[in-house]
Amino acid sequence: MRQLLPFYALLGLAGLAPLWLGDYGAGLLLGMTSAAILATAWAMFSGPTRYVSLATVAFYGIGAYVVAALAESQPWPVVLLAAAGCGGLVALVVGLSTLRLAGIYFVIFSFGLAELIRQLLTWYEVNVTGTLGRYIFTEFQPRDLLWQLLVLLAVTLTLSVWIHRSRLGLALRVIGDDETVAAHAGINLARSKLTLFVISSVLISLTGAIQSPRWVYIEPSIVFNPTVSFTAVIMALLGGANRIWGPILGAVPLYLAFEFLSAHFPDHFSILLGLLFILVVFALPNGVLAALERLRLRKGAGV
Amino acid sequence: MSILDISGVTKRFGGLAAVSDLSFSVKHGEIVALLGPNGSGKTTMINMISGALVPSNGQIRFQGDDIAGRAPDRIARAGIARTFQLVRILPSLSLIENVVVPAAFGRRRLWGDEALRHAASCLDRVGLKARCDLRAADLTYIDQKRLELARALSAEPQLLLLDEWLAGLNPAELQEGIALIRSLTHDGISILMVEHIMEAVRALCPRTVVMAAGRKIADGPTADVLSQPEVIAAYLGEAAHA
Numbered sequence: 007m008r009q010l011l012p013f014y015a016l017l018g019l020a021g022l023a024p025l026w027l028g029d030y031g032a033g034l035l036l037g038m039t040s041a042a043i044l045a046t047a048w049a050m051f052s053g054p055t056r057y058v059s060l061a062t063v064a065f066y067g068i069g070a071y072v073v074a075a076l077a078e079s080q081p082w083p084v085v086l087l088a089a090a091g092c093g094g095l096v097a098l099v100v101g102l103s104t105l106r107l108a109g110i111y112f113v114i115f116s117f118g119l120a121e122l123i124r125q126l127l128t129w130y131e132v133n134v135t136g137t138l139g140r141y142i143f144t145e146f147q148p149r150d151l152l153w154q155l156l157v158l159l160a161v162t163l164t165l166s167v168w169i170h171r172s173r174l175g176l177a178l179r180v181i182g183d184d185e186t187v188a189a190h191a192g193i194n195l196a197r198s199k200l201t202l203f204v205i206s207s208v209l210i211s212l213t214g215a216i217q218s219p220r221w222v223y224i225e226p227s228i229v230f231n232p233t234v235s236f237t238a239v240i241m242a243l244l245g246g247a248n249r250i251w252g253p254i255l256g257a258v259p260l261y262l263a264f265e266f267l268s269a270h271f272p273d274h275f276s277i278l279l280g281l282l283f284i285l286v287v288f289a290l291p292n293g294v295l296a297a298l299e300r301l302r303l304r305k306g307a308g309v
Numbered sequence: 310m311s312i313l314d315i316s317g318v319t320k321r322f323g324g325l326a327a328v329s330d331l332s333f334s335v336k337h338g339e340i341v342a343l344l345g346p347n348g349s350g351k352t353t354m355i356n357m358i359s360g361a362l363v364p365s366n367g368q369i370r371f372q373g374d375d376i377a378g379r380a381p382d383r384i385a386r387a388g389i390a391r392t393f394q395l396v397r398i399l400p401s402l403s404l405i406e407n408v409v410v411p412a413a414f415g416r417r418r419l420w421g422d423e424a425l426r427h428a429a430s431c432l433d434r435v436g437l438k439a440r441c442d443l444r445a446a447d448l449t450y451i452d453q454k455r456l457e458l459a460r461a462l463s464a465e466p467q468l469l470l471l472d473e474w475l476a477g478l479n480p481a482e483l484q485e486g487i488a489l490i491r492s493l494t495h496d497g498i499s500i501l502m503v504e505h506i507m508e509a510v511r512a513l514c515p516r517t518v519v520m521a522a523g524r525k526i527a528d529g530p531t532a533d534v535l536s537q538p539e540v541i542a543a544y545l546g547e548a549a550h551a
Contacts, residue, residue, distance in 0.1 A: 173413055173420060180410055183399040189381040190359060190391060192414035192464065 010160075010167060017156045024149035032148040033220070034265065039155040040217050041261040044234070045241035045253035046162050047209040050169065051202045052239075053247035054178035060235045061100070061116035064123050065093045065207045067229040069214030071127065074140040074224055082144075086215055093211025094204050096123075101203040105196060117232070124230035131226070139225040146219050154216045162209050166250055169202070178202055236279065237264060244286050246293020255294060311370075312337050312468055312499045313358070318367030318377070320353050327353040329523045330367070335468070340490075340500040342510045342531065345520035346544055351503045352394055354520070355470050358501070359391045360384040371468065386416055390466035392457045392474050394503075400446035407445050407456055408432055411464035431459040435489065451482060458489070469493065471502040475509050487512050507535070519543065 020039070024032035044062055052059050072089040080088070104115050131138050169175045177198040180188040189195055218224060237260070245256030263282075268275045290297050311334040320328040328350040335341050343351050356362040358369055360381030369377040376384050390411065399407050408428035412419040419427055432438045435455040440448075445456060454474060461469055475486050487509050494500065504510050510517060510531060517534045519527040521543035527534045534540055 173418075176406070176410065176413060179402060180399055183401050184397055186361065186381075186393075187397050187399060188410075190361070190385050191411040191460070192382050192385040193410075194380075194382050 010164060013163065014160055017160050021153050021156050024152060029148050032152050036148055036152045036155060036217070036220070037265070038258060038261045039152065039159050040213050041237065041241060042254045042257040043155065043159050043162050043213045044210060044238040045245070045257040046159075046166055047206045047213070048238045049242040049247040049253040050162075050166055050209075051178075051199075051206040053242065053252075054175065054182045055199060055202070056182045057105070057199070058113045058239065059116040059203075060113060060232070060239070061119045061207075062210055062238045063230055063232055063234040064116075064120035065097065065210040066214035066234055067120070067123065067127075067226070068093050068096060069211035069216075070142075070218035070221070070224055070229040071140075072211075073215045073218045074142050077142055077144055077219075086212060089211050089215035090208045093214075094208045097204045097207030098200065101200045102196075105199045105203065117235070120230055120232060120235060124226045127230075128226045139223055141223055142219050142221065144219040148220070151216055151219060155213070158209070158212055158216065163250070163254070165205065165209075169205075170250055174198060174201060233276075233279070236283065240279075240283050240286055244290065244294060246295040249293065249295045252293050252295050310337055311335060312339075312372055313501065314368070314370035315354075315358075316368050316370070318354070318357060318364050318369060320350070320357060320362060321365045326523050328357070328364075328520075331520070331523070331525050332367075333518045333525060333528055335499050335501050338494060338497050338499055339516065340494050340502070340514050342514035342517040343501060343503045343520065344505075344510065344517055344540075348522075349520040349543075350523040351520055352472055353523075355391065355472050355501070355503060358384075359389060359470055382414070385411070385464060386414070388416070388465075388467040389470065390461040390464040390468075391470035392454075392461055392472055394472040396450065396453045396457050398445040398448070398453050398456055398460075400444070402445055403442050404432060404437055404445055404448075404456055404459075405429065405441040408459050408463045411460055415464045417465070428459075428463055431463045432456075434462060434492075435459045451478060454478075462493070466498060469498050469500045471500060471504070473503055473505060475504060475506050483509065511535075 020035060023035055027035070044066070048059065048062055051057065069089040072092050073085055076085045076088055100119060104112060107115055128138070177188065177193045180191065180193060181195060181198060185195060214229065218229070221228060241256040241260045242253040243256065244260060245254065246252030267278050271278060313335040315334065316332045318328060318331045319326060331354060343354065345351050353362060357364045357377070360376070360379055360383070363378045367377065368375050371387060371389060374387070376387065399410070405425065405428050408431050409424050412424045412427050429438055429441060432441050435458050437452060437455055437459060445453065448456060454477070458474060471490070475483060478486050483506065490500065490513055502514070514531055516529065517527070517531040518525060519534055519540050526543060527537050527540050
């Protein structure tokens with residue numbers, strides 16, 4: 007874990023940033039941190055197994071909605087625990103029923119899941135509670151939320167390093183290479199995949215929960231916006247979904263790029279996002295880190 | 310005493326019975342050949358023993374327990390390892406990682422230095438130790454086969470299923486392969502091998518089971534079995550008699 011020490015220090019510094027950046031800067035940093043967590047948590051499961059999940063926003067939205075439902079009546083730690091619990095429980099149920107699906111079917115299912123939860127919530131809000139939107143009032147300043155997210159990012163990365171070195175990490179890489187071999191080597195496929203899917207989903211739910219007070223007003227179409235799922239995928243792929251640092255390295259520049267694009271070209275954002283997606287997948291299928299490594303190897307071989 | 314006891318096993322795919330009412334057994338420390346023309350159901354039988362396929366009927370007893378229909382990971386942990394007809398390595402992992410896998414998830418659940426040492430000794434056995442940090446995808450076909458065997462050995466199986474492991478080797482490699490398999494029986498591993506190379510079968514297997522169209526047509530000492538008219542007919546076709 008020693009390799010993480012400089013990173014913890016960097017996160018500590020980022021935590022000091024709001025003192026001179028002001029609220030806008032803190033907000034920007036907050037969004038970036040959240041993007042880094044989402045990309046890293048996504049890659050934790052999808053990187054080694056190659057099960058491309060588009061359900062990121064499902065868990066993100068669940069986290070946000072738990073906060074909207076509980077924030078006024080419960081202390082914050084309880085709210086966060088509830089968000090983590092709900093996200094984990096949904097991941098468990100969904101995982102049990104779907105992780106047998108292979109490849110493209112899982113992609114489509116995970117995308118459908120986010121839509122399903124959004125539609126169910128909309129139906130519930132309209133027919134049972136009688137309102138579509140909810141307000142989230144907390145006393146948190148942007149910097150308070152930033153600090154919480156920085157801690158969550160540190161936890162996420164520590165977990166990622168730990169899993170990478172553990173039996174579970176090896177199991178997932180074997181599953182990604184060949185499920186038949188994995189099973190015949192004694193690996194319990196369902197349990198390995200499920201464990202990681204749940205861990206990843208809990209982290210994503212917590213991100214949604216911590217970030218939600220920033221919106222103040224939420225409704226299903228805001229917190230279940232599929233763009234969140236797509237951006238997490240593209241960020242992780244840009245950096246390299248199979249590297250510990252890849253998703254973060256992809257998240258920082260792309261978050262800034264998306265901020266710029268959505269501010270200056272709000273009407274064309276989706277088109278630009280799609281183009282970027284295609285570009286990353288074609289030009290850097292294994293991510294920037296892998297491409298750099300290949301380049302270095304080639305140079306080394308040439309000398 | 311038998312380590313593997315197959316009784317009345319049938320596997321139907323829709324209306325087609327790939328294996329029907331098959332019974333035979335493998336004794337402790339024995340090395341048995343499973344022969345038969347293409348499509349006779351040999352690989353299907355291996356797949357049922359290893360858990361890749363669930364039998365439609367019948368029992369597969371391994372050390373007394375009926376393992377028919379159990380998940381492949383449970384069967385692997387019980388002590389059965391296999392290689393695949395079309396070699397299956399883990400391309401993105403290094404050789405040593407490939408071989409660590411069954412040790413890490415097997416009965417002894419080795420990890421860390423102990424697992425690495427164990428895996429290195431398995432690679433050494435098949436002659437790949439010097440290249441243990443290479444990526445498996447960079448190996449030649451023959452070396453991939455060796456790697457697959459090292460991976461199977463790493464599980465420390467009591468029963469090893471070899472599905473045409475010797476296929477595709479040149480004459481020198483074949484002799485090496487035969488010696489390697491023979492050395493495994495000295496360790497007390499029981500082996501059931503599907504093989505088309507008669508030279509290897511004669512050299513390695515005192516006993517042979519022959520299948521044709523999903524049924525057992527012969528079971529006995531290899532030389533006797535190979536000279537039985539129905540076995541010759543199954544391989545060469547009935548026309549050979551005419």
